[in-house]
Amino acid sequence: MDKERVHNLLFVGVVVVTGVVVENTYLLQVMTFIGINTLLALGLNMLMGYAGQVSLGHGAFYGIGAYATAYLSGTLGISPWLALVCAIFLAVGVAFVVGRPTLKLSGYYLGMGTLGFGMIVHILFREAGSITGGASGFVGIPMLTLGPLLFEGGQSYFYLVWAVVFGAIFLCRRILDSKTGRALAAIHGRENAAVALGVDAHSLKLTVFMFSAALGAVAGFLYAHFVLFISPDSFGFMASVKMVTMVVIGGMASVWGALIGAVVITLLPEVLHGFADHEMIVFGLILMGVMIVMPQGLTKGVMERYARYKKRA
Amino acid sequence: MEDLLQYLFSGISIGSVYAVVAIGLSMLYRSTELINFAHGEFAMFGAMGLVTLWGQLKLPLPLAFVLTVAGVSMVGILFERFAIRPVKDPHPISLVIITVGASIVFRGVAMVVWGKDPVAVPSFSSHGSIEIAGAVIVPQSLYIVAAALVLAGSLHLFFRYTLQGKAMTACAVNKKAAWLTGIPSSRMGLFAVLISSGSGAIAGIFIAPVTMNTYDMGTMLGLKGFCAAMIGGLGSLWGAFAGGLLLGILECFGAGLISSGCKDAIAFVLLLLILYLCPGGLFAQKQADRF
Amino acid sequence: MHGIRKEHENLLLQVTGLTKQFGGVRAQDNVSFGVEQGSVLGLIGPNGAGKTTLFNMITGVCVPDKGEILFDGRSITSLPVHKRVTAGIARTFQNVELFPGMTVLENVLVGMHVRLKSGFWGAVIRSPRVVKEEQQARKKALAILEFTGLLSYADRLACDLPVGRQKTAEIARALATDPKLILLDEPAAGLNRIESMALGELICKIKARGITLMLVEHDMGLAMEVCDKILVLDRGEAIALATPQQITNDQKVMDAYLGEEFQCLN
Ligand SMILES: Nc1ncnc2c1ncn2[C@@H]1O[C@H](COP(=O)(O)OP(=O)(O)OP(=O)(O)O)[C@@H](O)[C@H]1O
Numbered sequence: 043m044d045k046e047r048v049h050n051l052l053f054v055g056v057v058v059v060t061g062v063v064v065e066n067t068y069l070l071q072v073m074t075f076i077g078i079n080t081l082l083a084l085g086l087n088m089l090m091g092y093a094g095q096v097s098l099g100h101g102a103f104y105g106i107g108a109y110a111t112a113y114l115s116g117t118l119g120i121s122p123w124l125a126l127v128c129a130i131f132l133a134v135g136v137a138f139v140v141g142r143p144t145l146k147l148s149g150y151y152l153g154m155g156t157l158g159f160g161m162i163v164h165i166l167f168r169e170a171g172s173i174t175g176g177a178s179g180f181v182g183i184p185m186l187t188l189g190p191l192l193f194e195g196g197q198s199y200f201y202l203v204w205a206v207v208f209g210a211i212f213l214c215r216r217i218l219d220s221k222t223g224r225a226l227a228a229i230h231g232r233e234n235a236a237v238a239l240g241v242d243a244h245s246l247k248l249t250v251f252m253f254s255a256a257l258g259a260v261a262g263f264l265y266a267h268f269v270l271f272i273s274p275d276s277f278g279f280m281a282s283v284k285m286v287t288m289v290v291i292g293g294m295a296s297v298w299g300a301l302i303g304a305v306v307i308t309l310l311p312e313v314l315h316g317f318a319d320h321e322m323i324v325f326g327l328i329l330m331g332v333m334i335v336m337p338q339g340l341t342k343g344v345m346e347r348y349a350r351y352k353k354r355a
Numbered sequence: 356m357e358d359l360l361q362y363l364f365s366g367i368s369i370g371s372v373y374a375v376v377a378i379g380l381s382m383l384y385r386s387t388e389l390i391n392f393a394h395g396e397f398a399m400f401g402a403m404g405l406v407t408l409w410g411q412l413k414l415p416l417p418l419a420f421v422l423t424v425a426g427v428s429m430v431g432i433l434f435e436r437f438a439i440r441p442v443k444d445p446h447p448i449s450l451v452i453i454t455v456g457a458s459i460v461f462r463g464v465a466m467v468v469w470g471k472d473p474v475a476v477p478s479f480s481s482h483g484s485i486e487i488a489g490a491v492i493v494p495q496s497l498y499i500v501a502a503a504l505v506l507a508g509s510l511h512l513f514f515r516y517t518l519q520g521k522a523m524t525a526c527a528v529n530k531k532a533a534w535l536t537g538i539p540s541s542r543m544g545l546f547a548v549l550i551s552s553g554s555g556a557i558a559g560i561f562i563a564p565v566t567m568n569t570y571d572m573g574t575m576l577g578l579k580g581f582c583a584a585m586i587g588g589l590g591s592l593w594g595a596f597a598g599g600l601l602l603g604i605l606e607c608f609g610a611g612l613i614s615s616g617c618k619d620a621i622a623f624v625l626l627l628l629i630l631y632l633c634p635g636g637l638f639a640q641k642q643a644d645r646f
Numbered sequence: 647m648h649g650i651r652k653e654h655e656n657l658l659l660q661v662t663g664l665t666k667q668f669g670g671v672r673a674q675d676n677v678s679f680g681v682e683q684g685s686v687l688g689l690i691g692p693n694g695a696g697k698t699t700l701f702n703m704i705t706g707v708c709v710p711d712k713g714e715i716l717f718d719g720r721s722i723t724s725l726p727v728h729k730r731v732t733a734g735i736a737r738t739f740q741n742v743e744l745f746p747g748m749t750v751l752e753n754v755l756v757g758m759h760v761r762l763k764s765g766f767w768g769a770v771i772r773s774p775r776v777v778k779e780e781q782q783a784r785k786k787a788l789a790i791l792e793f794t795g796l797l798s799y800a801d802r803l804a805c806d807l808p809v810g811r812q813k814t815a816e817i818a819r820a821l822a823t824d825p826k827l828i829l830l831d832e833p834a835a836g837l838n839r840i841e842s843m844a845l846g847e848l849i850c851k852i853k854a855r856g857i858t859l860m861l862v863e864h865d866m867g868l869a870m871e872v873c874d875k876i877l878v879l880d881r882g883e884a885i886a887l888a889t890p891q892q893i894t895n896d897q898k899v900m901d902a903y904l905g906e907e908f909q910c911l912n
Pocket residue numbers: 668671672673691692693694695696697698699700740
């Protein structure tokens with residue numbers, strides 16, 4: 043327990059110090075994106091890693107968060123913070139309506155169902171031009187302010203995003219370290235047995251689905267007010283696949299893993315800058331390679347191998 | 356009235372392509388219980404192969420056809436050998452992620468090889484289009500429909516009358532029993548992959564002259580093929596065929612009567628409805644609960 | 647009507663006309679019986695007789711084609727599984743189904759799921775009440791482990807336990823749901839003589855707590871010892887319901903079993 047607290051403090055400390063020390067706007071921007079991606083990975087990780095349900099359409103919730111706040115605060119002129127609340131409610135509502143029938147499916151059918159849902163939402167973003175600006179995107183998203191504070195790029199936004207990330211990690215921890223978390227682990231391990239013990243698997247999966255949708259919407263909100271311009275392609279199939287890749291890399295079922303996944307997936311395109319065309323190939327190979335060799339995820343797989351190695355030595 | 360007839364003709368033509376894609380997916384599922392999310396990319400490779408071999412290298416069409424199908428089948432076999440067979444714990448979630456990963460790799464490779472811009476090939480023949488009651492049919496549409504019929508028909512005969520085909524059906528019905536009677540199920544799996552990727556390539560080849568061929572055309576084709584296969588009931592040959600036609604026709608009427616923008620959405624809405632309401636397919640006698 | 651009610655007053659579980667067909671197999675054919683409050687009912691029958699299917703229908707895992715199940719005076723025929731657990735029905739599985747990645751203690755805690763009030767928001771807010779509930783749950787789980795003799799295994803991973811202990815751990819997990827009725831599916835399968843005796847004792851201890859039991863048992867010896875009554879199933883039909891002594895003297899039952907044994911010999 044105490045060791046965990048030390049880790050947490052260390053983590054917060056590192057982030058705070060980074061924000062103070064780093065002055066390069068480009069680096070700050072990259073790290074802000076890492077934060078936003080961590081939120082996405084955290085949410086999907088709850089669903090994939092803990093509840094054991096795959097979703098190939100989570101980009102939709104990311105997009106719903108972004109477009110909801112864009113429309114409400116950009117077009118209608120509502121306070122962005124109010125828009126955030128609406129965005130979360132909208133995403134959770136959509137997750138409820140879609141998740142109820144979809145989460146009854148499993149395996150390939152679940153993959154296809156969530157993929158189809160993601161595609162439909164993506165098409166809606168593209169076609170509902172009067173609200174979303176259509177394929178050319180939405181311009182005119184206001185910057186966030188809080189009292190006298192203006193969150194424009196740079197340091198202030200970095201801190202805002204990471205504060206939200208801390209909050210989300212804290213939330214996930216609390217949920218996992220409770221009766222709900224135990225039940226999740228149970229249905230992931232042996233669904234039949236969990237159900238026979240009275241765990242309502244379907245409603246539990248739905249709860250987690252809605253929770254991860256909410257985190258996705260928050261990430262979308264932060265993304266929209268950061269880049270100030272959004273277009274449907276940021277929330278399409280590739281966005282969903284990127285989210286899955288983050289979770290798979292990070293090692294399913296680990297909160298820190300989500301962070302590692304987000305770091306890798308955000309930095310990879312920056313590192314591969316000269317090879318922009320090869321980005322897709324690299325993503326795909328990572329996904330395939332990790333799943334073939336270490337189906338439990340990269341972080342966990344490496345850690346297990348290391349433990350085995352140490353035991354032998 | 357002409358419009359409606361036109362939608363119907365277009366629907367049958369595009370539906371035949373979906374049917375061929377669906378047949379490939381469905382036959383693979385039947386023998387191996389694998390859903391290949393990268394199946395649409397085989398069709399993309401088929402189209403791109405034709406563009407290169409026939410459109411650019413000017414090989415004779417039949418040769419280009421054979422080479423393309425052989426090449427794509429080769430890719431399919433390598434894919435099965437190196438990405439599917441080594442999976443120790445073939446849980447659907449892992450396989451979903453692996454095949455999605457493969458689809459992205461294929462797409463990335465195609466983007467590097469063929470670039471991001473659409474490429475086109477001419478129609479297979481230079482006959483003029485035919486007019487029936489005011490609706491126009493381009494000859495390529497007829498070739499597509501014929502190809503779908505020939506493919507489905509020959510697969511039907513194959514499964515019904517050849518030893519290999521019967522063995523594959525036996526494998527599909529009961530792996531363990533088939534194994535006990537000495538049918539090598541891994542070879543059957545390989546054969547199924549061959550049929551599946553080959554027919555994917557055929558779909559791509561026939562659609563190439565009437566569409567914009569891009570590195571990412573496979574995604575939509577694959578998903579619609581899956582939708583069609585689901586409509587007809589996964590694993591059923593003629594179900595996949597009928598599902599493809601139905602989807603194509605609905606799509607064209609939707610695009611014509613509602614809006615062309617929502618054309619793609621129709622397939623996905625249909626897909627969700629099928630998944631929720633009758634996962635065994637529209638023609639299934641009884642609800643199948645495989646999963 | 648009144649007379650019937652009175653006669654059945656102390657029945658905890660009452661099953662009438664249960665029928666279930668799997669394709670061509672009739673796994674359950676018009677089965678009716680009752681289980682008295684606080685008693686132990688043994689369930690015997692050859693392989694494929696439909697014993698597990700009967701359990702599946704009582705727990706709600708599988709829906710009967712026909713028939714009714716009354717539990718504790720009300721119909722539970724159309725209740726989902728988790729509501730039946732809340733009502734007081736718990737079970738173990740024929741093949742051990744512990745959660746392999748969890749410790750024995752955690753397994754038992756999952757068993758308490760329906761008895762803990764705090765939900766999703768409780769976990770998020772974590773009020774003092776929730777914390778207290780969690781502490782009490784742990785205490786109770788440890789008490790159950792002590793009762794079943796597993797206390798020393800509390801922090802071991804469930805999959806690291808020997809088979810016999812795993813079976814007991816499953817019973818402990820079922821006890822954690824605070825049941826009125828426990829269904830044990832072949833609890834003695836794979837146990838050695840000593841373990842089997844310990845199991846017999848545990849069953850008596852559970853009965854002494856006022857919990858009703860039903861158990862599937864192939865080993866007639868154990869069944870004779872612990873059961874108040876025995877229900878014999880054969881090819882989906884209930885062919886006898888009587889005391890152990892009566893069963894051993896029953897020609898029909900012996901035929902069903904002997905027939906089976908002959909088949910095994912051949
Ligand atoms: N889900 C199912 N689908 C199809 N058939 C089933 C199903 N469950 C059980 N059966 C069939 O019902 C019959 C009864 O099975 P059941 O498992 O209840 O027998 P049992 O008495 O528990 O046998 P055993 O002693 O082997 O455990 C068997 O023929 C079995 O094949």
